[in-house]
Amino acid sequence: AVVTRSATRVYGVGDTAVLALDAVDLTVPTGQFLAVMGPSGSGKSTLLHCLAGLDRLTSGSVELGGTALEDLGDKELTHLRRREVGFIFQSYNLVPTLDARENITLPLDLAGRTVDGAWFDRIVATLGLGDRLDHRPSQLSGGQQQRVAAARALVSRPTVVFADEPTGALDSTSGAELLSFLRQAADEFGQTIVMVTHDPAAASYADRIVFLADGRIVSEMLDPDA
Amino acid sequence: AVVTRSATRVYGVGDTAVLALDAVDLTVPTGQFLAVMGPSGSGKSTLLHCLAGLDRLTSGSVELGGTALEDLGDKELTHLRRREVGFIFQSYNLVPTLDARENITLPLDLAGRTVDGAWFDRIVATLGLGDRLDHRPSQLSGGQQQRVAAARALVSRPTVVFADEPTGALDSTSGAELLSFLRQAADEFGQTIVMVTHDPAAASYADRIVFLADGRIVSEMLDPDA
Numbered sequence: 427a428v429v430t431r432s433a434t435r436v437y438g439v440g441d442t443a444v445l446a447l448d449a450v451d452l453t454v455p456t457g458q459f460l461a462v463m464g465p466s467g468s469g470k471s472t473l474l475h476c477l478a479g480l481d482r483l484t485s486g487s488v489e490l491g492g493t494a495l496e497d498l499g500d501k502e503l504t505h506l507r508r509r510e511v512g513f514i515f516q517s518y519n520l521v522p523t524l525d526a527r528e529n530i531t532l533p534l535d536l537a538g539r540t541v542d543g544a545w546f547d548r549i550v551a552t553l554g555l556g557d558r559l560d561h562r563p564s565q566l567s568g569g570q571q572q573r574v575a576a577a578r579a580l581v582s583r584p585t586v587v588f589a590d591e592p593t594g595a596l597d598s599t600s601g602a603e604l605l606s607f608l609r610q611a612a613d614e615f616g617q618t619i620v621m622v623t624h625d626p627a628a629a630s631y632a633d634r635i636v637f638l639a640d641g642r643i644v645s646e647m648l649d650p651d652a
Numbered sequence: 653a654v655v656t657r658s659a660t661r662v663y664g665v666g667d668t669a670v671l672a673l674d675a676v677d678l679t680v681p682t683g684q685f686l687a688v689m690g691p692s693g694s695g696k697s698t699l700l701h702c703l704a705g706l707d708r709l710t711s712g713s714v715e716l717g718g719t720a721l722e723d724l725g726d727k728e729l730t731h732l733r734r735r736e737v738g739f740i741f742q743s744y745n746l747v748p749t750l751d752a753r754e755n756i757t758l759p760l761d762l763a764g765r766t767v768d769g770a771w772f773d774r775i776v777a778t779l780g781l782g783d784r785l786d787h788r789p790s791q792l793s794g795g796q797q798q799r800v801a802a803a804r805a806l807v808s809r810p811t812v813v814f815a816d817e818p819t820g821a822l823d824s825t826s827g828a829e830l831l832s833f834l835r836q837a838a839d840e841f842g843q844t845i846v847m848v849t850h851d852p853a854a855a856s857y858a859d860r861i862v863f864l865a866d867g868r869i870v871s872e873m874l875d876p877d878a
């Protein structure tokens with residue numbers, strides 16, 4: 427499960443200070459597919475980064491699988507993330523000097539773990555990347571880069587997958603492929619999925635939707651597709 | 653008007669060679685709002701970059717306002733673009749060391765032109781950037797960065813505005829604000845708008861939609877909202 431209590435995140439000081447998260451309480455049970463929606467600037471990416479341990483809260487607590495992130499040093503936090511977390515960034519964050527295949531397996535290579543070949547092939551086929559594995563990010567379209575970022579997060583079959591607008595640059599067909607894959611990750615493998623999206627059609631794949639505004643959860647919906 | 657004849661663009665050589673545009677013919681009359689749709693990897697960004705003179709065709713011709721881009725050297729092409737073209741990039745391409753205000757006025761500053769203060773304020777208000785002008789790109793959310801990129805393309809009131817997925821990171825409200833602004837740019841100021849989008853709701857603001865697949869125009873639709 428992913429649990430946060432009274433999560434507050436203030437950016438900067440003085441004139442440019444921004445209260446991006448304002449005492450957010452949220453529990454995502456194991457195996458749930460949660461969608462996070464809200465206007466641009468409402469704190470969605472900040473919430474996702476803090477839940478994944480990629481950013482530290484100003485105050486409040488985060489627990490991933492029962493481990494309190496505040497108790498971990500940077501090195502332990504990195505190891506926990508590499509073992510348990512997959513993250514699809516809003517801006518992809520691919521390594522420009524590696525080709526698509528190397529970008530996808532990078533987290534496993536860094537952790538010294540082997541790649542499950544059949545699983546790698548299945549992800550690449552589902553995301554339509556088969557004939558682009560030798561390309562570097564600059565040789566890929568925007569949507570292809572996004573799909574490489576998604577493949578990277580999914581290939582290690584992490585306990586929790588955080589996805590920040592994963593279908594933003596995808597057409598409806600490739601978007602549906604990725605969303606079905608996330609749905610299956612929750613249903614078949616019990617992975618917890620936390621996905622930020624602006625697209626109600628994407629959110630309808632989730633079990634539950636929380637709505638953010640000005641750094642707070644203002645409403646919630648269960649079974650959006652019921 | 654924007655006219656291209658037999659536009660072909662091949663990337664790379666050998667194993668990674670890709671035929672991104674395959675003899676595309678397209679005429680966009682002055683003051684038309686054209687949407688370009690198609691699957692991820694179908695050549696939309698490549699077409700937009702070649703029409704705007706940001707990338708050179710492998711063969712074929714492009715005319716902007718009657719000027720053949722092939723006849724221009726790099727310097728003349730840059731001057732033409734600065735005078736006539738606004739471009740909203742799919743990956744925003746903001747300058748990280750400048751704040752939002754400086755990023756928005758950069759094309760005018762580089763061209764030695766003055767900024768129309770009232771017009772600048774109107775664009776900033778429409779795109780909801782008023783309280784973020786002192787922030788640098790790293791201090792902005794994804795959607796806010798996209799809106800700064802949009803403001804930059806619109807502040808010089810160019811003859812042609814090219815927009816690559818301009819609402820990809822925006823919620824429906826800020827997306828509608830930007831699309832209405834582009835619609836008005838065509839209706840009131842006679843600017844030509846060429847917008848790539850995956851979102852049919854965004855495309856419905858346009859006068860005409862062309863559909864790309866594998867580097868070719870495969871179909872077209874007039875008055876999508878009729």
Ligand SMILES: Nc1ncnc2c1ncn2[C@@H]1O[C@H](COP(=O)(O)OP(=O)(O)OP(=O)(O)O)[C@@H](O)[C@H]1O
Nearest residue numbers: 565567568569570663672692693694695696697698
């Ligand atoms: N520098 C490059 N070298 C090799 N291939 C490239 C290069 N840039 C783009 N491509 C390929 O050209 C094709 C068209 O790319 P383009 O970026 O125009 O697609 P797109 O329609 O904008 O896609 P998306 O909707 O994902 O942004 C893609 O298949 C891509 O892999």
Ligand SMILES: Nc1ncnc2c1ncn2[C@@H]1O[C@H](COP(=O)(O)OP(=O)(O)OP(=O)(O)O)[C@@H](O)[C@H]1O
Nearest residue numbers: 437446466467468469470471472791793794795796
């Ligand atoms: N480094 C920073 N310094 C100051 N303010 C920041 C910083 N990063 C983000 N912000 C601000 O915090 C707020 C929340 O940002 P966040 O990226 O979480 O929003 P978001 O909901 O993901 O938006 P979007 O849908 O546009 O991606 C925004 O108003 C933004 O301007």
Ligand SMILES: [Mg+2]
Nearest residue numbers: 471516793794
């Ligand atoms: Mg965001």
Ligand SMILES: [Mg+2]
Nearest residue numbers: 567568697742
């Ligand atoms: Mg593109």
